[in-house]
Amino acid sequence: MSQPDSSSKRERRDAARAERIERERADAAGATRRRRLLQLGGLLALAAVVVVAAVLISSGGGSKKSAATSGGALQGVAETAKLLSGIPQSGITLGNPKAKATIVEFADPQCPFCKDYTLNEMPAVIQKYVRAGTAKMELRYLTFIGPDSLTAARVLEAAGLQNKLWNASDLLYRNQGAENSGYITTDFLTKVLKGAGADPARAFAQAGSSAVSSELGAAQTLASRYAVDSTPTVLVGPTGGTLKKAGATPTAASVGAAVDAVLGSSGA
Amino acid sequence: MSDRALRGTGLVLAVLGVAVAGYLVYVHYAGIDPVCNIAHGCHKVQTSQYADLAGVPVALLGLVGYVILLGALLAPGEPARMLAALVALVGFGFSAYLTYRELFTIDAICQWCVASAILMTGLAIVCTWRLLRTPVPAAAAD
Numbered sequence: 001m002s003q004p005d006s007s008s009k010r011e012r013r014d015a016a017r018a019e020r021i022e023r024e025r026a027d028a029a030g031a032t033r034r035r036r037l038l039q040l041g042g043l044l045a046l047a048a049v050v051v052v053a054a055v056l057i058s059s060g061g062g063s064k065k066s067a068a069t070s071g072g073a074l075q076g077v078a079e080t081a082k083l084l085s086g087i088p089q090s091g092i093t094l095g096n097p098k099a100k101a102t103i104v105e106f107a108d109p110q111c112p113f114c115k116d117y118t119l120n121e122m123p124a125v126i127q128k129y130v131r132a133g134t135a136k137m138e139l140r141y142l143t144f145i146g147p148d149s150l151t152a153a154r155v156l157e158a159a160g161l162q163n164k165l166w167n168a169s170d171l172l173y174r175n176q177g178a179e180n181s182g183y184i185t186t187d188f189l190t191k192v193l194k195g196a197g198a199d200p201a202r203a204f205a206q207a208g209s210s211a212v213s214s215e216l217g218a219a220q221t222l223a224s225r226y227a228v229d230s231t232p233t234v235l236v237g238p239t240g241g242t243l244k245k246a247g248a249t250p251t252a253a254s255v256g257a258a259v260d261a262v263l264g265s266s267g268a
Numbered sequence: 269m270s271d272r273a274l275r276g277t278g279l280v281l282a283v284l285g286v287a288v289a290g291y292l293v294y295v296h297y298a299g300i301d302p303v304c305n306i307a308h309g310c311h312k313v314q315t316s317q318y319a320d321l322a323g324v325p326v327a328l329l330g331l332v333g334y335v336i337l338l339g340a341l342l343a344p345g346e347p348a349r350m351l352a353a354l355v356a357l358v359g360f361g362f363s364a365y366l367t368y369r370e371l372f373t374i375d376a377i378c379q380w381c382v383a384s385a386i387l388m389t390g391l392a393i394v395c396t397w398r399l400l401r402t403p404v405p406a407a408a409a410d
Contacts, residue, residue: 036400043354043399051361057322058365112317144375179317179373229376230312248300 059178076174077195080167083123087131089163092215094126095136101129101262103137103255104235104243106219106228107169109152110145110180115173117232117250124252125259135259136239139169140219142231148184150216155189157215158206159198167196238262271398278341278352278394285334285387292327292380302380309376316374318366326366330384333359337391353395360392 087095103125107114129135141157143149152172159168171192177183186204193200206212222228226235226243234250236258237243247254295302296314304310313319319326333355340352363385370377 039350040353040396040399043350043357047354047357047361050358051365054321054358054362055365058318058369145373229309 074171074175074191074195076171080170080174080196083126083170084166087126089166091160091163092138092140092157092165093136094139094166095130096133097136098239099130099134099136100239101135101259102237102239102243103129103135103246103259104140104222105137105250106140106142106223106231106233106235108142108145108149108231109156109169109172110149110176110184111231112176112179113249114232115176117234118170118173121250121252121255125255128256129259134263137166139165140222141216142219142223142228143216144231146180148180148182152184152189153216154207154212155193155203157212158203158209159193159196160215161206161209161211162198162202164193164196164198168192168198171195234258236262238265269397271401274394274398274401275341278391278398279338281387281390281394282334282338282341285384285391286331286338288380288384288387289327289331289334292384293325293331296325296327302378304379309370309374310378310380312376313370313374313378313381316369316376318369318374330359333388337395341395349395349399353392353399356388356391356395359388363388 084094088097090097105117105122107118125135126137130137139160141149141153143153156165156168156172159165175188175192189204190200193203223233226245228235228245232250234246234255235243236246236255244258246258292302292314296319302310302314314327321329336355337352337359340348340355363381366381367385370381
């Protein structure tokens with residue numbers, strides 16, 4: 001009689017044990033799942049913080065504002081004047097109109113790489129070739145970054161009608177702000193024009209003129225002809241002849257080498 | 269999908285990522301244009317404002333990220349899984365931002381950047397999946 005009772009007790013104990021183990025396993029699995037979801041949540045939050053910081057740095061975050069773009073004084077007026085003093089200017093051209101070599105730069109006023117080229121590479125080219133009269137430079141504006149690029153380009157081209165394009169362009173790059181951040185205002189452009197020695201009222205009046213539209217259209221046509229799709233791009237060639245790209249990323253060395261090749265082949 | 273399969277997939281994606289980012293780092297420092305047969309926008313993208321972050325080329329940051337991912341996928345243990353998931357999620361988020369910039373700001377598409385964005389998306393999925401499906405430790409039996 002005691003046999004079935006004992007067997008039944010053991011079965012109940014085993015069943016209870018199995019149930020407990022299963023419950024513990026389920027609890028452990030649930031705890032692990034919760035822990036993993038918490039880990040994932042933490043990782044997602046951390047990743048979001050890192051990405052937002054990277055995006056803020058990448059897009060400027062307002063940190064690239066120069067004094068002039070923040071309403072302060074213009075920087076680099078003396079440096080620009082020194083760089084270009086004594087070199088003839090006519091419209092978009094800087095240097096001796098009869099120079100054997102022509103250097104054409106395609107730029108966007110808002111392009112930060114154009115600023116780098118203008119401030120770090122171009123001065124050496126001006127000193128060695130333009131000031132010496134062996135090469136002349138032309139500045140062609142492409143305005144792909146945003147509407148402010150076109151606003152600035154029109155006013156700068158109008159400064160070209162006063163033969164002050166190169167001064168105004170150099171000064172704008174020295175005071176450039178973040179792309180499409182709204183710093184290209186009438187106030188900012190007035191400072192640039194004044195610093196360049198141009199008449200701001202006349203430049204603003206002529207910014208919408210057909211002469212300015214014609215220059216911008218000519219830049220687009222030339223860019224299409226030579227498949228220029230980015231700025232800065234520099235083309236070099238004999239004056240009046242076919243131009244060639246001076247390196248994927250123009251430098252003083254690559255532009256200099258291209259000019260030397262032109263001067264060498266023309267016997268200058 | 270088993271952990272082994274997820275890990276293998278992640279390793280393949282990370283190796284491809286190292287190759288793509290390594291190529292972009294090479295062309296950046298060699299000063300040449302990347303081969304760009306599909307979208308023809310590589311030069312414009314690579315010379316844009318968004319090609320570097322605080323002065324460091326984005327391609328170099330990508331290469332470092334892929335190398336860390338490779339190491340984290342090869343290493344055992346939960347910290348390595350978490351590191352892989354974190355790096356892949358950061359890479360995915362920043363790739364999404366750069367793709368947005370390509371489409372709506374730079375107005376050009378670089379096929380190498382798109383390839384890297386796709387690889388990083390795959391890695392984010394694989395590494396997150398792998399983190400979530402880590403085998404549940406068995407409950408202690410009596």
